[in-house]
Amino acid sequence: MEVRDATYEDVERIVEIHINAFEDFFLTFLGHKFLRLLYTGFISKGVLRVAVVDFEVIGFSAGTEQPDVFFSNLRKEKWLSFILAATPSLIKKPSLVIKKLYGAIFYKGDSVGRLKNSFLLSSLAVEPYLEGKGIGKFLINDLNEVLSEKRTSETIYLITDKNQNGSVLGFYNKCGFSIESEFKQSGQREMLRLIKSVEVV
Template identity: 40%
Template sequence: MKKLESIQIRPAQTSDIAQVVQVHIQAFPGFFLTLMGTRFLRLLYSGFLNHPTGISLVACPQAKPSEVIGFVVGTTQPQGFFSQLLRQHWLAFAMASLWPLLKKPGLVFVKLWSALFYRGESLPDQPNAALLSSLGVKPTAQGQQIGQQLVSAFLAHAQTAGATAVYLTTDQSDNTKANHFYTKLGFKLAGTCKRPHGRILNRYLIKLNA
């Protein structure tokens, strides 16, 4: 992709979901959610878009406002968000999980079961913290500070919605670029958490100005 002169960040629309899924697949090759397939990802990102506590933003070239080259999603009430999403749309998620379950039954079952009780790795001392759940930029559009713009817009939307802080988790190991990215933006390391199969995540927090 040629260097973009200007980018706009706008709220995502239903018509953007297919492109958001494709950006996710390109940005996260080999990751668990990518292995779950496009149908599962469409349900997940539609969930963020349609939930009243969800924040769903996309980055587009000013000249092509319908072309999605990056996205960020999250929720202002992470406690119970994912379990509620699965329970409300359990049949659709079950159908979307059938083929991945057949290919990798142990991994998929453990991940989906834990999602039913997942509370967003929230911080007890930050009850009004929003969760930045996923951030992705098209590989061909990287290097233009699109990720930074998306995060800044997410922080602003979270604050408008009443959040006093924003937190996120990212892999601790073999993930220097992402860890540096968030610390450079002002996020502070607020501990670690352990996920199924021994995966260690760093938890980052940034407080929002009153």
Template identity: 35%
Template sequence: MIRRMEPVDVPAVVAVHLQSFPGFFLSFLGARFLSLYYSGICTASEGIALVYLNGKGAPAGFVAGTANPRGFYGRLLKRDGIKFALASLGALFRRPTVLFRLLRALTHPSGNPVGDEVAGLYSIGVLPELQGSGAGKKLVQAFLEQAAARGCRRVFLTTDRDNNEPVNGFYHSLGFSIEQQYVTPEGRRMNQYWISLADRKQP
């Protein structure tokens, strides 16, 4: 079952994120930072956030993003920027060299596409035991349906280009196409995918 993400789901979503993305930057920033992030998405008027429930009715997967991506991040940082900074202190104490990367993470979304007809899919994860079960595909399809219902015409996402063949193949299989490739200051080569909601593959 897939339903809308609610604030009560955020701790479980954070737990799924940490298991899905060990070693990634957002995971390094910690559970408090992630809680603010996902709470901000699921309570925003432009938020598109869903959870996949297991047989016991507990969140075992999620997908999160928003319409008008640039507008969302600007408002989120204006409202909760200090909270995000405070939530990052533990990570900065553990590794002070991440400061500049953190500043970029908090300001980079200002370059995201803008407009109510565009949606950004920021994050998707499922528990390890659900990988390969089709849960991820169902979550993406549900996200696209919600984006279309909001009046969005296109959806974008980014993911790593290198050593990430299963994920890149997954998005290709769903009808996403690479429209941009770039390299982060840390040297990560990234793919930016887009899909037209009018042309997307149906389940």
């Protein structure tokens, strides 16, 4: 297995893996086109890495060193494209999608003032049938190496659900992440911010 920078040709496969891995998530509900725009943005303005076996992409990691700038620029450049891409789901569930889409488009990347020089891991996914084979941990270690070489980030952090999320929390704990803080999203959903130091390689 090798891990490399994603190319534009990888985006369709990345979207497919996202949909398979995050079947019931809201971003998945927004559809292929929306996800394609999002992950294309990570290639040009963030970090998007893919795990490859026998020339097939089987997992990926996506994130940014400047979450506030990254999502702000993406919104300014592609806001209309994101809205158009979400139109089919908007027709299906207008009240839900309008609220969530507004939050997604105006998302500021969870930039946390006290977390200086931190990398936001926005997404990490592996084909579900390959879970438990160490690919996710391999991607985390790869990201650590990339950030260690760049020497611009001291920590990696991510946001995930607090409740009914034992397997995900267990995975990140094994990868060296710990709970940095807790908060409520949209006033209801309990979330955890996990953090891990970038180890110098």
